[in-house]
Amino acid sequence: MTQAAKPAARPLSPHLQIYRLPLAAWLSITHRITGVGLTLGTLLLTYWITAAAYGPDAYAAFTDYLDSPLGYLVLFGFSVALFYHLCNGIRHLFWDAGKNFEIAATNRGNVVVLVGTVVLTALAWFLALA
Amino acid sequence: MFASHNLRTPLGRARGLGSAKDGLHHWWLQRLTALALIPLTVWFVASVVGLAGSGYEEFATWLSAPCTAAAMILFLGITFHHAQSGMQVVLEDYVSDHGWRNASIIVVKFICYGLAVLSIVSTLIVSFGG
Numbered sequence: 001m002t003q004a005a006k007p008a009a010r011p012l013s014p015h016l017q018i019y020r021l022p023l024a025a026w027l028s029i030t031h032r033i034t035g036v037g038l039t040l041g042t043l044l045l046t047y048w049i050t051a052a053a054y055g056p057d058a059y060a061a062f063t064d065y066l067d068s069p070l071g072y073l074v075l076f077g078f079s080v081a082l083f084y085h086l087c088n089g090i091r092h093l094f095w096d097a098g099k100n101f102e103i104a105a106t107n108r109g110n111v112v113v114l115v116g117t118v119v120l121t122a123l124a125w126f127l128a129l130a
Numbered sequence: 131m132f133a134s135h136n137l138r139t140p141l142g143r144a145r146g147l148g149s150a151k152d153g154l155h156h157w158w159l160q161r162l163t164a165l166a167l168i169p170l171t172v173w174f175v176a177s178v179v180g181l182a183g184s185g186y187e188e189f190a191t192w193l194s195a196p197c198t199a200a201a202m203i204l205f206l207g208i209t210f211h212h213a214q215s216g217m218q219v220v221l222e223d224y225v226s227d228h229g230w231r232n233a234s235i236i237v238v239k240f241i242c243y244g245l246a247v248l249s250i251v252s253t254l255i256v257s258f259g260g
Binding site: 035059090124 | 161164165167168171172175178179182183185186187189190193202206209210213216217220238242245248249251252253255256
């Protein structure tokens with residue numbers, strides 16, 4: 001070899017810092033973030049049931065905490081994270097079964113997950129406050 | 131070429147190392163719990179929406195029905211299993227230091243199983259009428 005081989009124009013592996021993440025990738029990392037958030041939320045779930053086990057006074061103290069602007073904010077965030085993780089989790093199960101990997105199907109899935117999250121959250125809060 | 135003290139073929143030795151199916155155990159349980167959580171989460175959210183604005187008496191009456199208590203215990207047990215399973219994957223991916231990674235996974239698992247038992251015992255106490 002007397003001549004340096006010209007580097008072939010191969011596709012480069014995308015790097016997080018220079019690669020604009022497609023929507024599906026944002027939804028994927030959001031799945032993990034909401035999963036971690038929901039794990040923290042299990043503290044609230046446990047507090048709720050344990051307060052009831054301690055009796056009516058402890059239960060009333062718990063519901064008083066929640067009946068505040070901060071309480072509603074936490075509950076709202078909890079519900080959004082739960083519905084998102086539920087909708088996107090169902091999509092992950094389809095992926096695990098080898099379905100819906102085509103770009104068109106993935107893009108449709110993005111819309112279904114986002115619309116589903118908004119609709120379910122709105123429905124739950126409408127029914128809860130009605 | 132095999133040493134005289136070992137007449138097993140390489141394939142036989144590889145098979146003796148155990149079934150590769152075990153490698154799926156964590157992945158499979160995460161999906162199985164996810165699948166179970168779809169109906170359980172819908173039930174849980176619908177129940178919480180129905181209980182919105184009610185006090186201790188309604189909550190205790192609701193939880194003391196056998197099917198409600200059973201569904202709640204299933205929901206709690208599977209939720210905490212799914213949570214520690216997902217947290218393990220997240221910690222394995224993002225905590226690069228070996229010691230911290232193992233330590234954080236152990237702590238998260240201990241906390242999740244502790245909360246699972248606490249919330250299930252509390253469910254039983256409320257269900258049996260405290």
